[in-house]
Amino acid sequence: MKNKTMKKMCALAMAAALGVTALAGCGSSSSSSAEPEKTSEAPAAESSAASSEASAADDSAAPSEASAAESSAAGSSAGATDNSEVKIGVSMSTTQNLFYSKMSQIIQDYCKEKGIEVTVTDENSDVSKQISSFENFMASGCTAIMAVAFDPDGIKDVVKQAEDQGIFVMTYDGLVEGASGSLNLDNYVYGYQTGTMAADWINSNETLKNQETVEVGIFDYPDIPAIIDRAQGIKDALAEKAPNAQVVAQQKAGVGDEGNVQAENFLAAHPNIQVICGINDTGVLGAYEVFNSRNLLGDNVGFFGADGDPEALKLIADGTSYRGTVYTGAYDALPGAIDTMIAASHGEEVEGDIIYECIPVTIDNAKDYIDK
Secondary structure (H helix, E strand, O other): OOOOOOOOHHHHHHHOOOOOOOOOOOOOOOOOOOOOOOOOOOOOHHHHHHHHHHHHHHHOOOHHHHHHHHHHHOOOHHHHOOOOOOEEEEEOOOOOHHHHHHHHHHHHHHHHHHOOOOOEEEEOHHHHHHHHHHHHHHHHHOOEEEEEEEOOHHHHHHHHHHHHOEEEEEEOOOOOOOOEEEEEEHHHHHHHHHHHHHHHHHHHHHHHHOOOOOEEEEEEEEOHHHHHHHHHHHHHHHHHOOOEEEEEEEOOOOOOOHHHHHHHHHHOOOOOOEEEOOOHHHHHHHHHHHHHHHHOOOOEEEOOOOOHHHHHHHHHOOOEEEEEOOOOOEHHHHHHHHHHHHHHOOOOOOOOEEEOEEEEOOOOOOOHHHOO
């Protein structure tokens, strides 16, 4: 059942191209695991029901019609895919991050729809927990694993163990040597999009454009190597497109109330700060709350995040000081990624590497994404 979806040389090439966000075993349960969604579909029962209907039809239909009904029922049964042996384990970074929380829900809902047993674990960005989850997934018979690669080097050995057992492994937000698949974006470009929105807004604001210096604070998340590239993209875009923008503070803020805490710190050290850019919306929304509580919002203050959080999208559409986010195509790509894992679990040859695009969102197009 082992599927190698790409040559290792290709994987390494992609690793160079991608800058790899603002997050238990199958059938087992733990305090941090979602209960597995088990299929209640029974293909055999469908086949039996079809046969009963064909038999009943035989009493009133001509022999040729009964034969046609039986043939149709048999064909339908043969074409159905039995997913009862497919088990998927999903290892999340932290569901305290709204993006990962929604991602987890999409996966569970789609697996339920497909009749797939799935278990989701929340590692709280602890690689030892992630390794333990992999071990549980392997022990409980998972046929495929998806893992947020917040520490690619830390899990490469356990990924190899899973692959050696014939388990298809797909990583998210990072490339891991030996994994058969990946679901990724170009993190540098992702951050550059956020920085570009901020720079364009500064240049379009006559007051800020004419200021000698516009102070900017950046929220990063260096715990995940891929996010380092995202933060760098933000800084590079600002430097290239808004020369008077000066980054005066940069701190980790991507989950929970980190954005609130760091915004307080930023204002204490730099009371004239006017722009906050972050690697996700979770942290930047926290900063927005702090500025709002101090009545510091206005025409010359701007917040720019990423991930297309629903709250951020609404604030943008409403014309507030929250002025931009980047809508991620990850949500839309997840069903296809699960389909790939199902196919691999059935022993099919698959192309496991999926790259999705992301779209900058401002007040000009925010309403198009609110209901997505």
